[in-house]
Amino acid sequence: MTRPTPIATPRPAGAARETTIRTTCPYCGVGCGVLATPDAHGGIAIKGDPDHPANRGRLCVKGAALGETLGTRGRLKAPTVHGQTATWDVALDLIAAQFTRTIAAHGPDSVALYVSGQLLTEDYYVANKLMKGFIGSANIDTNSRLCMASSVAGxxxxxxxxxxxxxxxxxxxxxxxxxxxxxxxxxxxxxxxxxxxxxxxxxxxxxxxxxxxxxxxxxxxxxxxxxxxxxxxxxxxxxxxxxxxxxxxxxxxxxxxxxxxxxxxxxxxxxxxxxxxxxxxxxxxxxxxxxxxxxxxxxxxxxxxxxxxxxxxxxxxxxxxxxxxxxxxxxxxxxxxQPNAMGGREVGGLANMLACHLELDNPIHRDAVQGFWASPRMPAKPGLKAVDMFRAVEQGQIKALWVMHTNPAVTMPDASRVAGAIAACDFVAVSDIWATTDTARLAHVLLPATGWGEKDGTVTNSERMISRQRAFIPAPGQARADWWQLAAVARRMGFPGFDWASPAQIFAEYSALSGVAGQLGSDFDISALQDIDYDHLAPVTWPQAARKGGRFFGDGQFHTPDRKARMLPVAACLPAALSPGHPFRLNTGRVRDHWHTMTRTGLVPRLQQHLGEPYLEINPDDAARLGLAPATLAEVTSPQGRAILRVLISDRVAPGHPFAPMHWTAETAPTGRIDTLVAAVTDPISGQPASKSTPVAIRPYAARWHAFAVSRHDLRPSCEYWAKAQVAGGVQMELAGAGPPADWAVWASALFDGAVPSSALSDPARGMQRFAFVSGGRLQGAVFVSRDPVLVARAHLAGLLGAEGEDVLAGRPGIDQPDPGPAVCACLNIGRNTILRAIAQDGALSVEALGECLGAGTSCGSCRPELAALIFSHTHREAAE
Structure with missing residues (x-):
């Protein structure tokens, strides 16, 4: 069940010894094993762990790029109180005092924790113990409510x-x-x-x-x-x-x-x-x-x-x-x-559950957990689920809120209303690795947390496999583990039982509690692991394979009182009819190369090149009827909010049912925050929001100008639409507005923080303006303005940042440098145009042939479906001709 964790990597004689650490990917619930190895350049080389049962050495493009997310620039490195740097003692004393005073004045349900599937199981356990066992409220919920609560209820x-x-x-x-x-x-x-x-x-x-x-x-x-x-x-x-x-x-x-x-x-x-x-x-x-x-x-x-x-x-x-x-x-x-949605479920991280799959509304279960914890109180009813929690914040019922590793001001339905509720809350603490998320900006107290590579604990994937996340780099500044923060506040509130020295001790306590749960008939019993060598814990699925083969219910035994499964009569229904004012039903979701609100993937330039801007995917018939042209902008409105999105016309979506991704924030595209549109409508049983059926209206956004900019330094424009993405040399940005400035040169100079353009091209009759900014002979930035969406070779221009002697304002490479187009294979940075040329000119008519010709699809394999789609489109177009 155990194996040595560090792997000695052979090195040439006289070379420094490298150590490879086995850990687990922090992205989706697949729970892939990762090998992290310091390289000779101060970075971390990332590979899939061939011995991990979940992935057997495979990684997707996001996992393969993890080493590129580990920089500490911009990290929150010290606590802040009301925007000023503070010591840990000051920050923790304030949180404890605010929670204690609020509870004394208004009762336990006046405080809440909103946590995340980014927490490790040990963090989740401490949060659940503090909130339910000692504060005495079940007002702890998690952003996992937004993704899998209906599955839990089912x-x-x-x-x-x-x-x-x-x-x-x-x-x-x-x-x-x-x-x-x-x-x-x-x-x-x-x-x-x-x-x-x-x-x-x-x-x-x-x-x-x-x-x-x-x-x-x-x-x-x-x-x-x-x-x-x-x-x-x-x-x-x-x-x-x-x-x-x-x-x-x-x-x-x-x-x-x-x-x-x-x-x-x-x-x-x-x-x-x-x-x-x-x-x-x-x-x-x-x-x-x-x-x-x-x-x-x-x-x-x-x-x-x-x-x-x-x-x-x-x-x-x-x-x-x-x-x-x-x-x-x-x-x-x-x-x-999420990487630890299952771990959160196991420890009772949801407002309506207890640890170890015990039931909050079962008095025997409550008494057992309370007795194990030796806690002073235990809530007798479920707490507020995520949507109801933030409504209670808005209404002033919850007066002190602690948010950990999540960004509800962006990700909750009716996000602008949630942001307003958080801003108006009497006291808000946020634990995160960044101070600049939409939610962190609203906090009274900010606590610097550890991130992936610095964390130490366990996660559970979608098949119930417990794996270790291990630290392999030091935490920057004063950043501390989430469990440490929670335990320190608990001790300051006068609560015993929070004096662990390591996550191994928390895991042992949690495992022991699962043995109590097992005696009560719970399926979740990992008590055999409480004395395990935690540092060397290998991936293990509960129940252990030797006992049940890793599967449940094949023997017809269930966890109901009569041990029988329940088939449920389902009165199926379709979504309510749309109104004339909001005649489209908006579907939301993810894109291939991004994760949540891009606080990690947004740091990696190659992950920005596939789909780097918020968009509205809309059927051609709908687009024609609305007067939407490809690459223009659409204004999307619902009773909750408004968004401006780039138009992607595609028959992959049905008429009347457009799609938009959910990753962009006020930091990356203020008018692309898609959850501002989504109504806070939930499943009545699970409390999970309905994020895929929002009634919306769509119309063209009346942009009178469009622009594209690249810059070696960050840009903060003042126009109605902008979307920013990291590139290797800096940032690139799409911009648009309804009213053109009086002087384009002055506008361009303001965009680049007062710098004077080194060269310019202007054609007012065509609405075209182009400006380049050069310093020390090297390109610092450029901006291209047009009445219509800007037609330039974006990847080429981004690649010129920091270069010298290039004809930047042409906007395109020379005839001997074909434009590769937007990246399809992010691993090898192979563009769409390059792939289409290989299909049309070189006869690469299979994914395997494209791999042999270009290498596309031969690394992580995430782009293979898109390669197949490009081949299919080409061959069917030829057949039609």
Whole structure:
């Protein structure tokens, strides 16, 4: 179960010894193992860990670029109080005093913690113990509420506990893998690579169920472009098909209740409700029914709905009815969005749960946890879930708030309203690694936290595998671990039991508590690990493989009082009708190379080159009707807010159902903050917001000028639209405005902090202005202005920063230097135009051929679906001609 952690790397004689550290990636819930090795240049070389079961050496482009995110420039390195640098004692004393006074005056529920899947399990445990066991309130919730709470609720309703039944290896031994509401290729790329390898070697069938034609569809045998929100209707129809074809598993059904009621409810769903062509629907039903080993993978497209819990249970119903659960190659599999969403679930990090999968509303469970902690009090009711928590902040019911490693002023629905609520709160503390996030700017007290590479603890991935995150670089300045901050405040509030000296001690206590939970019948019992050699802890899945094979429920034993699973009657519904004032339904999500609000990925220039600007992906018919041209700007409004986004016209989205990514903030694109549009509508059971069905209006943004700028130094423009991205030599920026300045030269000089342009081109009749700024013979920056979206070779111009003697104002490379176009393969920085030339001129008509020709797709593999799409587009265009 253990193995040595440091790996001695062979070095030439006389060379300094290098040590490789095994750790875990801080991005999605796949939980990939990472090897981090200091290099000869003061950096960190990153590779996938070939011995880690989750990824077996693979990494996606974000994981492969982790070494480029580890600089300390701009980091928060000391506590601040009211904007002034302070000592740790002053900052911690103030937090403890404010919480203590607030509780004394207004009760325990007047304070709250809002935490994050970026916390390690040990951090989460301390936060949960402090809030529930000693403050005596359940007002602790997490940004994981925004991504997987409906899955938690569906599991608990069906299984009696929040248990993920299966394992990643089930994807590789299944006959059929159904991906529903999951763009696996972009959001969980390493799992997608494992799945595609299984398809190539053993013919695994893949069905993708998604209103959008995403990158994941490129490898699918069947894409069901169902009507948005119709997922429960589809799985209700599948349940009826199972029954009507006599496919109920009569041997397994004695372990299940609710079969007849679930079937009766499912009968109300009709094929027309799904929006799927009849032949495709019939093919899916037949394929699912004929495949014994079926895995149904689902993610945010299911969870982020006002009926997400019902959708989860509609999926689980089909697996329970056929007994296709808990055995190799079959079962429902929820894939989580954050690196430690599962760890947070295990320690009770949600407002309605207790540690170790115990139930907050069960007095026996409460007493057991309180007794173990020797705590003075324990809340008898659930706390406020994320949306309700920030409403309580707005209404003044919560008067002291501590936010840890998350950015709710951007990521919560109705984000501007949430930002206003935080700004008006009596007292706000924020623990983060940056002082410049939208939320950190609103804090009274800022605490410098440790980041990835500096943290030490454990995380749990989507298949219940516990892995170590290990520190391999020193924390900058006075940055401290999150558990240390929480424990220091707890001690200052007079609470005992918070005197750990290391995360190993916290893990041992937490493991021991899980043994108490196991005695009460909880599925989560890792007490065998409490005496483990923590420093050398190898990845381990609970329950340990030797005991149960890593899977749950194949024996028909569940965690309900009668040990039977529950099939739930699902009254499927479609989203409410749209109004004439907001006739579009906006879907939101992620892009391939970015993560959350880009506080980490935004530091890596090559990750900015694929999709570096907020955009609105809209169907050609909608664009034509609205008068939107490619690369222009669209104004998107909802009752909650307004955004301005670059127009991307694509038939990958259905008419009436545009898509926009959620990564941009006030730091990177103030009018691209997409969650300002999203209403705070939640699933009534899980409390998870519906982030994929916002009614919006769209119209062209009346820009009278557009601009593109590159600069070696940061730029802070004063215009209505701008979006900034890091490039190797500085920054690049897109700008636009409704009113042109009186003098473009003065405007350009102000943009570059008063510098005088070294050269300029002007054509007022065409609305064209171009300015270059050179100092010491080297290019410091340039700006290109046009009436229409600026047509220049962006990557070429960014590459000229710091260079000398170049014709910058031409905006394009010379004829002997073809423009590579925007990056598709971020690992090797291979542009779209380069790839298209290889397809058209060199006959590279397969992904493998592009790899041989250019190297594209041969590194992390994340771009392979897009390469396939470019080949498909080219060959079908030629066929049409």
């Amino acid at each position: 599991h608990r309703r069906a299984f009696g506990t929040d248990t993920v039944p299966g394992q990643y290896e089930d994807l590789e031994i299944a006959d059929l893998v159904v991906l529903v509401g999951s763009n696996l290729a972009w959001c969980h790329p390493v799992l997608h690579q494992r799945l595609m390898a299984a398809k190539a070697t053993q013919g695994t069938k893949i069905v993708v169920i998604d209103p959008r034609r995403t990158a994941t569809c490129e490898g699918a045998d069947l894409h069901l472009a169902l009507a948005p929100g119709a997922d429960a209707h589809l799985f209700n129809l599948l349940l009826c098909h199972i029954f009507d074809r006599g496919l109920l598993n009569r041997d397994f059904l004695p372990h299940v209740t609710g079969v007849e009621a679930s079937l009766a409810a499912a009968r109300h769903s009709k094929p027309g409700d799904t929006g799927i062509p009849p032949d495709d629907l019939a093919a899916f039903l037949a394929l699912w029914a004929a495949s014994e080993r079926v895995v149904t993978v689902y993610s945010q497209g299911i969870n982020q709905s006002d009926s997400g819990t019902d959708k989860v249970n509609a999926i689980i119903n089909c697996h329970l009815a056929t007994g296709r659960i808990g055995r190799p190659g079959m079962g429902p599999l929820s894939v989580t969005g």
